[in-house]
Amino acid sequence: MTNEKVFAMSFAKVYPLLIAKAERKGRAREEVQKVTAWLTGYTDGQLEELLNSEITYGDFFRNAPALNPARKQIKGSVCGVKVETIQDPLMQEIRYLDKLVDELAKGKPMETIMR
Numbered sequence: 829m830t831n832e833k834v835f836a837m838s839f840a841k842v843y844p845l846l847i848a849k850a851e852r853k854g855r856a857r858e859e860v861q862k863v864t865a866w867l868t869g870y871t872d873g874q875l876e877e878l879l880n881s882e883i884t885y886g887d888f889f890r891n892a893p894a895l896n897p898a899r900k901q902i903k904g905s906v907c908g909v910k911v912e913t914i915q916d917p918l919m920q921e922i923r924y925l926d927k928l929v930d931e932l933a934k935g936k937p938m939e940t941i942m943r
Contacts, residue, residue, distance in 0.1 A: 831919050835886030839878055842885050846929045853933040863928040866942045867921075869894025889921040899924050901943045906930060 847860045861872055869892055870878070878888060889895075899921075903912050906926045914920040931941045 831916055834922065835884060835918060837885045839883045839885050839888040840881070843875075843879060846925070850929055850932045853935070855932045859932055859938065860929060862938065863932065863941055864925060867896055867899055867925055867928060868892035869896070885922065886918055889918055892921075895921065898943045902927050904930075 843864075847857050850860045851857065861875055864870065864875060865872065868889070874893075883891075902924050904910065904927055906923045909923070911920060911923045911927050914923055928941055
């Protein structure tokens with residue numbers, strides 16, 4: 829799948845999949861929202877509004893109110909690709925969230941995940 833296709837996907841369709849992944853491993857929706865807020869600066873209310881909107885996944889990250897500077901400390905692989913080596917800045921932001929949800933699903937404590 830090309831980056832442009834990922835960027836054009838509906839946030840309202842992708843985000844529930846991230847929540848479901850974490851919930852399958854015994855984590856809570858609130859924990860996914862917490863790491864998403866940590867990464868992007870969106871509040872819980874803003875996330876709920878965006879879930880009821882037509883925003884694309886790319887625009888979700890492009891319009892993030894306050895990307896956390898500590899996100900650059902996120903290291904490791906998602907789908908076999910090291911997040912720190914991804915060249916496209918927008919795709920890297922998307923993969924940061926994927927990595928945080930992966931860490932949740934693996935049972936890591938919130939303090940470790942949120943660096």
